[in-house]
Amino acid sequence: MARKTFVAIAGLVAAGIALAGCAGGGGGSADPDNTIDGEVKGDVKVVTWRTDLVEDGTYDTWIAAFNEEYPDVNVTVEGITDYAGEMLTRMSTSNYGDVIGIPAIKPEQYDQFLEPLGDTSSFEEKYRFLPAASYDGTQYGIAWGGNANGVVYNKRIWEEAGITTPPTSEEEWLEDLQKIKDNTDAIPLYTNYKDGWPLTQSFGNLGVVTNDPDAPVTMAEDPAPWTEGTDVYAIDSLLFDSVAAGLTEEDPLTTNWEQSKVDLGTGKIATMTLGSWAISQMQTAAEDNGASADDIGYMAFPANVDGQQYAVIGGDYNLAVSKHSKAKAAAWAFITFLVEKSGYTEDQGMISTLKSADLPPNLQGFTDAGVELMEINPAPAGKEGLINEIADDSKVDLYGPIYRQKLIDIARGAAGGDKESYFAELNTAWGASVEKIAG
Numbered sequence: 001m002a003r004k005t006f007v008a009i010a011g012l013v014a015a016g017i018a019l020a021g022c023a024g025g026g027g028g029s030a031d032p033d034n035t036i037d038g039e040v041k042g043d044v045k046v047v048t049w050r051t052d053l054v055e056d057g058t059y060d061t062w063i064a065a066f067n068e069e070y071p072d073v074n075v076t077v078e079g080i081t082d083y084a085g086e087m088l089t090r091m092s093t094s095n096y097g098d099v100i101g102i103p104a105i106k107p108e109q110y111d112q113f114l115e116p117l118g119d120t121s122s123f124e125e126k127y128r129f130l131p132a133a134s135y136d137g138t139q140y141g142i143a144w145g146g147n148a149n150g151v152v153y154n155k156r157i158w159e160e161a162g163i164t165t166p167p168t169s170e171e172e173w174l175e176d177l178q179k180i181k182d183n184t185d186a187i188p189l190y191t192n193y194k195d196g197w198p199l200t201q202s203f204g205n206l207g208v209v210t211n212d213p214d215a216p217v218t219m220a221e222d223p224a225p226w227t228e229g230t231d232v233y234a235i236d237s238l239l240f241d242s243v244a245a246g247l248t249e250e251d252p253l254t255t256n257w258e259q260s261k262v263d264l265g266t267g268k269i270a271t272m273t274l275g276s277w278a279i280s281q282m283q284t285a286a287e288d289n290g291a292s293a294d295d296i297g298y299m300a301f302p303a304n305v306d307g308q309q310y311a312v313i314g315g316d317y318n319l320a321v322s323k324h325s326k327a328k329a330a331a332w333a334f335i336t337f338l339v340e341k342s343g344y345t346e347d348q349g350m351i352s353t354l355k356s357a358d359l360p361p362n363l364q365g366f367t368d369a370g371v372e373l374m375e376i377n378p379a380p381a382g383k384e385g386l387i388n389e390i391a392d393d394s395k396v397d398l399y400g401p402i403y404r405q406k407l408i409d410i411a412r413g414a415a416g417g418d419k420e421s422y423f424a425e426l427n428t429a430w431g432a433s434v435e436k437i438a439g
Helices: 006-015 051-055 058-069 083-090 107-113 155-160 170-183 197-205 215-220 231-244 257-266 278-288 328-340 344-348 361-369 386-394 402-411 419-438
Strands: 042-048 073-079 099-101 146-148 151-154 296-299 310-315 318-321 372-375
Touching: 042 051, 042 083, 042 328, 051 058, 051 073, 058 073, 058 328, 073 328, 083 099, 099 328, 151 155, 151 257, 151 278, 155 170, 155 296, 170 231, 197 231, 197 310, 197 402, 215 231, 215 386, 231 402, 231 419, 257 278, 278 296, 278 361, 296 361, 318 328, 386 419, 402 419
Parallel strands: 042 073, 042 099, 310 372
Antiparallel strands: 099 318, 146 310, 151 296
């Protein structure tokens, strides 16, 4: 798994994918006793995107532990490689499993395919990441775990450069990267320009610069978001200014994602702006190449509001009970087991859905620095896909690499213009679409 899926899934859900000929919609089980509050027994089929955990026996271990508490449930598991695509096809029937990860169906379609779990308000005290699987006050799924946005780095290299505390502003960031360049042999910041998709990861920090949990809507309604003081200005300035200062790889046209994991793990690269899903991959790369997993650290995006740093967190796939399941109580019991007792998030280094749980050890840096976690609010009715609509209309690929690659090219002198002229160009295109679509 090259990347965790929560960002992509959030984007797909925001856009919404209509299911043609929804034969699976409506109805559900006809048995009035077959509810999530019924007797925990029967056959439960789990359909999962985590094929690796099926193949390595992890699911077998979980099922055995689950059956110690619920011996009258027979759990089987099917892993699907192209989960996102194939599940949408399967959901045009009534046979798509009992426990599923919610694919990219529109929230208003949830009640056609998924069993309601209760009022969202009744889950808020216990669980994180609820909005993505909630609609009209009803909860239809629970995230299996979550990830944070920020910066993965090699602690050993930063320490060798004489840096003792993580940066909390762009000024400190640039000073620290310069220390790494001056005092070590490591590349201070690696962009992964050639592969492209890693450049999109920093956009996940939208909201932390201004402490705005409504940041996507704020940006969607702003005719000039690339203006100093906004989130996207700070995010893109950090990249531009790092490149312009000569603090990134010498030739971005030859970057290599797979090799970059090894190089960060072993200390040839000091820093990359990636989601926390990347931590375990960097740790594995370090261990596989004679270095220590303990060298890998994670810090918040270098910004603060009145001295307080923030980090956006979001859920991975949401686990849900099929509307057509004949063993809904057993399916729900297995979901709560996976979320609360399986140890999945601890093993994967993810943020637990349980609010009472501590952050995973690989996010200890957040705890040490007093970073406050932030969840982005769901968009209000009528604005759910507004930012995507404006991005599409303006041809500014917020979730793609093209405009950021051009940003790097300008910063390194391979394309004309400067930061101010390019940000003005982005504002012109964006602003025209805001006026056209958002009024």
